[in-house]
Amino acid sequence: GDSVTQMEGPVTLSEEAFLTINCTYTATGYPSLFWYVQYPGEGLQLLLKATKADDKGSNKGFEATYRKETTSFHLEKGSVQVSDSAVYFCALIGNNQGGKLIFGQGTELSVKP
Amino acid sequence: DGGITQSPKYLFRKEGQNVTLSCEQNLNHDAMYWYRQDPGQGLRLIYYSQIVNDFQKGDIAEGYSVSREKKESFPLTVTSAQKNPTAFYLCASSISGGYTDTQYFGPGTRLTVL
Numbered sequence: 638g639d640s641v642t643q644m645e646g647p648v649t650l651s652e653e654a655f656l657t658i659n660c661t662y663t664a665t666g667y668p669s670l671f672w673y674v675q676y677p678g679e680g681l682q683l684l685l686k687a688t689k690a691d692d693k694g695s696n697k698g699f700e701a702t703y704r705k706e707t708t709s710f711h712l713e714k715g716s717v718q719v720s721d722s723a724v725y726f727c728a729l730i731g732n733n734q735g736g737k738l739i740f741g742q743g744t745e746l747s748v749k750p
Numbered sequence: 751d752g753g754i755t756q757s758p759k760y761l762f763r764k765e766g767q768n769v770t771l772s773c774e775q776n777l778n779h780d781a782m783y784w785y786r787q788d789p790g791q792g793l794r795l796i797y798y799s800q801i802v803n804d805f806q807k808g809d810i811a812e813g814y815s816v817s818r819e820k821k822e823s824f825p826l827t828v829t830s831a832q833k834n835p836t837a838f839y840l841c842a843s844s845i846s847g848g849y850t851d852t853q854y855f856g857p858g859t860r861l862t863v864l
Contacts, residue, residue: 641792669850680756680840680855681793688850726792735806736781736847740792 639664639731643741646724650717650748658712658744660701660727668729670694670703670710671738675724684712684725717748752777754856756841761861763828763835771826771859773841779854781847782824786810787838787858796839799824800847828861836863 644659662668669688673681685694690705699714710727727741754775763769775782781800785793795808799818813832818824824843828835839859844851 671852673855678858680754680857681842682855683852686852728792730849730851732849734849735798735800736783736844736849736851736853737795737798737808738783738785738793738842738853740794742790742792 639668639729639734639739641727641729641739641741643725643727643744646743646745648744648746650746652719652748652750653716654748656712656714656717656721656746658725658727658746660710660712660741662708662710662727662729664708664729664731666732667705668731670701671728671730672699672701672710672712673726673728673740675726675743677723681726717746719748719750722746722748754841754843754854756839756856756859758859759857761859763861763863765863766830768827768829769861771828771839771841771861773824773826773856774822775824775841775843775854775856776822777843777854778821779843779845780821781844781851782818783842783844783853784808784814784816784824784826785840785842787840793840796826798847834863835861837861 672684687703784796799805842853
């Protein structure tokens with residue numbers, strides 16, 4: 638079945654460092670890809686998404702490009718802030734799956750001043 | 751403001767009790783979802799509904815039940831048959847349940863079995 642694999646955390650960075658969180662997927666057809674962020678004790682918020690190959694999603698300085706040839710959707714940010722500390726989830730929705738989101742296990746990011 | 755509300759925020763259950771978690775949305779979305787989150791893990795789908803009076807099992811439906819009598823509401827009942835119900839429960843909705851639709855999440859309910 639469809640699945641998502643993300644790099645394990647926790648990831649600890651200094652403020653203004655470059656961030657990459659790797660995400661790869663397995664799916665039949667052409668899924669849509671998502672990055673969600675979760676702050677402690679809260680629900681998930683959509684960070685960005687891409688619905689077809691070579692699309693780039695971007696929001697709040699975060700970017701990710703849908704790479705079908707490598708089945709990847711890596712999250713990047715050029716300069717992280719302390720307020721970016723959270724858990725990041727990569728997810729996909731496959732074709733004809735009733736809109737079911739399939740999540741990776743999440744990557745905890747901690748940014749130190 | 752449009753959004754998804756879940757109540758209660760915290761819920762405590764004794765062994766053998768059924769409890770119902772509320773989920774309401776005013777986004778006029780057709781599709782609604784229930785996910786379960788365990789510590790250090792991603793979310794797993796319990797049930798989903800793409801239209802009123804219809805719903806489907808997700809990956810971990812055993813021990814749970816739902817209803818969808820109104821478009822705005824999708825309550826989840828955790829029954830005594832659920833062996834390990836302590837978890838964080840998240841409700842979500844999307845416009846139609848299509849694979850390109852964004853799912854919007856509520857703030858969650860944390861259930862603890864005493």
